[in-house]
Amino acid sequence: MSLAALQFPPRRERELDGVAECDVLVIGGGLAGAMAALSAREQSASVIVVRPAAAASRMWSGAVDVASGWLPPPCPFSEAPSIGSNLRHILRHFPWHPYVRIGEAEKDLPAALEFAARELPQLGFPAVNLDESNGIFASTAGGWKSSAFAARPAAAGDLRSRTDSKVCIAGFSNWPSCDAPQLAAMLQAAIRAANPGCRFEAAAADLGEWPEQDDPSWRTPRYLAAMLDANRQDWLPRWAEKLNAQTRDASLLLLPPLMGTKGADVCEELSSLTGKPCAELLSRPPSIFGERLHEALESALESRGVRIYRDRAGGFLKKGDRLEAIVCDNGEVKARMVVLAHGKFASGGLVRDSEFSESVFNLPLFVRGEPVGYRLPEEFLSPQVGGEHLIFEMGVKTDTSGRPLDEDDRVIWSNLVACGSCLMGYSQTLGISGAGAAIYSGWRAGRIAAAG
Numbered sequence: 001m002s003l004a005a006l007q008f009p010p011r012r013e014r015e016l017d018g019v020a021e022c023d024v025l026v027i028g029g030g031l032a033g034a035m036a037a038l039s040a041r042e043q044s045a046s047v048i049v050v051r052p053a054a055a056a057s058r059m060w061s062g063a064v065d066v067a068s069g070w071l072p073p074p075c076p077f078s079e080a081p082s083i084g085s086n087l088r089h090i091l092r093h094f095p096w097h098p099y100v101r102i103g104e105a106e107k108d109l110p111a112a113l114e115f116a117a118r119e120l121p122q123l124g125f126p127a128v129n130l131d132e133s134n135g136i137f138a139s140t141a142g143g144w145k146s147s148a149f150a151a152r153p154a155a156a157g158d159l160r161s162r163t164d165s166k167v168c169i170a171g172f173s174n175w176p177s178c179d180a181p182q183l184a185a186m187l188q189a190a191i192r193a194a195n196p197g198c199r200f201e202a203a204a205a206d207l208g209e210w211p212e213q214d215d216p217s218w219r220t221p222r223y224l225a226a227m228l229d230a231n232r233q234d235w236l237p238r239w240a241e242k243l244n245a246q247t248r249d250a251s252l253l254l255l256p257p258l259m260g261t262k263g264a265d266v267c268e269e270l271s272s273l274t275g276k277p278c279a280e281l282l283s284r285p286p287s288i289f290g291e292r293l294h295e296a297l298e299s300a301l302e303s304r305g306v307r308i309y310r311d312r313a314g315g316f317l318k319k320g321d322r323l324e325a326i327v328c329d330n331g332e333v334k335a336r337m338v339v340l341a342h343g344k345f346a347s348g349g350l351v352r353d354s355e356f357s358e359s360v361f362n363l364p365l366f367v368r369g370e371p372v373g374y375r376l377p378e379e380f381l382s383p384q385v386g387g388e389h390l391i392f393e394m395g396v397k398t399d400t401s402g403r404p405l406d407e408d409d410r411v412i413w414s415n416l417v418a419c420g421s422c423l424m425g426y427s428q429t430l431g432i433s434g435a436g437a438a439i440y441s442g443w444r445a446g447r448i449a450a451a452g
């Protein structure tokens with residue numbers, strides 16, 4: 001089977017050609033942009049999304065942080081605060097966070113999360129109860145994350161209840177990116193203080209001889225996931241047999257996060273073959289969870305009748321304080337309202353040339369309410385790796401409905417609403433609310449844009 005045949009299903013990409021019109025134009029097709037587009041569609045607006053690529057959402061680990069954190073290592077998992085109390089902590093102590101600046105998060109967050117679960121059924125997001133504590137999920141980075149929930153293939157890996165049990169890290173001995181013995185040792189060290197009764201062991205089985213093994217690309221998670229899909233009938237029973245022999249007294253099997261392009265059904269089948277719950281570990285980039293998220297977003301947008309164009313917004317036409325049209329590489333989009341969801345630095349939404357700025361409208365950027373302008377990057381980086389790197393919190397400052405503000409707190413464009421990681425006030429990777437803030441602010445931006 002050729003490498004091309006084993007890729008994720010390719011999508012038919014449309015490019016703009018001339019002038020398109022809609023009620024709401026969304027700039028950016030990551031998690032925040034897709035949520036905005038879907039929630040504007042729910043309010044019956046006609047919606048166009050332009051995006052050149054998938055960007056940060058495609059690096060997603062598989063877990064959704066809504067209000068995580070504050071679990072120092074000596075704190076046992078059983079004493080972790082509820083998601084709701086973490087949320088109230090954010091509302092009290094993080095005045096620049098989108099949960100505080102935009103709308104009423106304490107009231108609206110459950111509705112936004114429910115909306116995401118409904119619109120993205122492939123990901124199997126559960127109903128969230130803010131009175132419960134966060135789940136605890138192990139990752140291929142060798143540590144654990146406290147997150148409100150994880151996508152279906154990782155959900156059964158929640159370690160909160162594994163207080164006196166053996167967890168087996170199942171790896172492939174001929175795929176070095178998931179070195180099971182090393183990972184088990186790292187996880188054991190990371191979890192010792194918080195959950196001493198949870199013991200990790202490793203089991204590794206050879207993937208077998210596959211024709212493409214000489215091809216270096218077979219080692220990428222994307223290729224391997226598609227390969228496992230294609231050879232599933234053959235490898236899954238063989239792998240289950242080997243794991244059964246090695247993991248008799250384990251109560252949970254944690255698997256490399258590439259169990260086929262879908263994941264959940266492979267974990268379920270492996271569970272029934274081994275008689276043990278099986279779940280994928282959370283992933284580092286490059287991430288199959290990110291690929292699955294991208295797939296889920298694109299198919300949700302298509303099924304709701306959102307027009308998606310592969311294009312980059314680069315300029316605009318204006319009339320007074322209103323944006324009349326957005327100029328893209330291959331055409332123009334005229335829209336009543338525009339949603340800005342083009343991400344942070346990695347996605348090209350924020351840039352630093354001579355100064356820090358936003359890339360389409362040249363909006364000013366802020367850190368904790370202060371304009372950034374010409375200051376140097378090192379002023380926003382801590383000398384300690386684990387220190388406070390304010391550069392990750394940099395972004396667009398908005399009013400309470402998400403409209404970007406200038407240095408004097410005046411709304412810049414009356415028909416522009418921002419959402420997701422381009423907003424000031426939270427770090428999408430190191431923080432406490434990455435995907436949760438993208439879902440919440442995107443959902444809200446879509447409703448405001450549809451009504452605007």
Ligand SMILES: Cc1cc2nc3c(=O)[nH]c(=O)nc-3n(C[C@H](O)[C@H](O)[C@H](O)COP(=O)(O)OP(=O)(O)OC[C@H]3O[C@@H](n4cnc5c(N)ncnc54)[C@H](O)[C@@H]3O)c2cc1C
Nearest residue numbers: 028029030031032053056057065313342343420421434435
């Ligand atoms: C490595 C990594 C790990 C993560 N892990 C977690 C986790 O464990 N838990 C969690 O909760 N969150 C996690 N996140 C965060 C979460 O995935 C992101 O916060 C969220 O997906 C960001 O979404 P976004 O839509 O704001 O931005 P992005 O996903 O970056 O999307 C931006 C979009 O805008 C497009 N774009 C950029 N410029 C233009 C332009 N000029 N015109 C048109 N389109 C443009 C890009 O192509 C892209 O489609 C992680 C993020 C990263 C990077």
